[in-house]
Amino acid sequence: MNSTATPASMSLTLDVITLGTPEVEAARRFYSTTLSPTVADDDDSVHLDLHGTGRLTLSAAERLAxxxxxxxxxxxxxxxxxxxxxxTEVKTLMDAAVRGGAEVLKPAKKALFGSFSGVFRAPDGAIWKLAAATGKDTGPAAESPLPTETTLILGVSAPKASKAFYEALGMSVDRDYGSKYIDFHPAAGAARLCLMEGGVLARDAGTAKDGDGFPSMVLTHRAGSREEVDLLLSAAAAAGGRTTVAATRTTEGYSGFFTDPDGFWWQVTH
Known part of the structure; x- marks a missing residue:
């Protein structure tokens, strides 16, 4: 993988996570009742604000990329x-997910190093892990739990190489445990991006690593200018990614797409 200097005006952030779903309205109901986000609709998609810790968009799968x-x-x-x-807040959310039709992959229970977590597969196919850093309640639990952070963990073939790729696009590493786990500082109001080896991530989620198609997800960075769009697409290609849709004018502005070395899709838009 080739390294490239990162211009000061270019820094990739995970501003929006768009999930493809066969039934947008059904997904809207599920996430609205499970996570209680702020919801806004347009003609094609549903936009969810995860209480200031990230933004999630639900869209018809065939419209994604x-x-x-x-x-x-x-x-x-x-x-x-x-x-x-x-x-208790983990349990509250897990119970709400199950009532909404989610499949439990790992029941909510105390995990390693004193944490507490559970994993479910949402009706749209996305896997979610609910987690608390402590194994015991320290006070009254919220009836409608709010997140302290939302993260997206990508299962990659080589975490160290993926780390170099994202650093070349301006991301700053926060915690680095070598091939086990790497994450990046999130931007204000955005989700945190994390990296784990794909097989390890699947086992941690309680599922088999048996999917190999398009993940029905597009990650979006909202650039500050058209120049930043072009810079990020060029930097991604130089660092080992691939430009999948060249930047062009759209009805909403100017945007293009790239994939990272593991095939995850990003849209860079202004």
Whole structure:
């Protein structure tokens, strides 16, 4: 993988996570009742503000990315993590997810190093991990738990190489545990991006690593200028990614798409 200097005006941030779903309205109901986000609709998509810790968009799967392969029915190579304050709040959210039709992959229970977590697969196929840093409640639990952080963990083939790729696009590493786990500082109001080896991530989520198609997800960076769009697309290609849709004028402005070395799709838009 070639390294490249990062211009001061270019820094990739995970501003929006768009999930493809076969039934947008059904997904809207599920996430609205489970996570209680602020919801805004337009003609094509549903936009969810995860209480200031990230933004999630629900869209018809076939609209996500031009030329992308069909969504895989198995493990899609990523896990969304919703971090709350206390174990009882993890249980509250897990119960709400199950009532909404989610499949429990790992029951909520005390995990390693004193944490507490559970994992479910949402009706749209996305896998979510609910987690608290402590194994015991330290005070009254919220009836409608709010997240302290939302993270997206990508299952990659080589975490160290993926780290170099994202650093070349201006991301700053926060915690680095070598091939086990790497994450980056999140921008204000945005989700945190994390990296784990794909097989390890699948096992941690309680599922088999049996999916190999398009993950039905597009990650969006909102650039400050057209120049930044062009810079990021060029930097991604130089660092080992691939420009999948060249930057062009759109009805909403100017945007293009790239994939990282593991095939995850990003849209850079202004």
């Amino acid at each position: 031009t030329g992308a392969e069909p969504a895989t029915p198995g493990f899609r190579g990523y896990v969304l993590t919703y971090v709350v304050n206390q174990p």
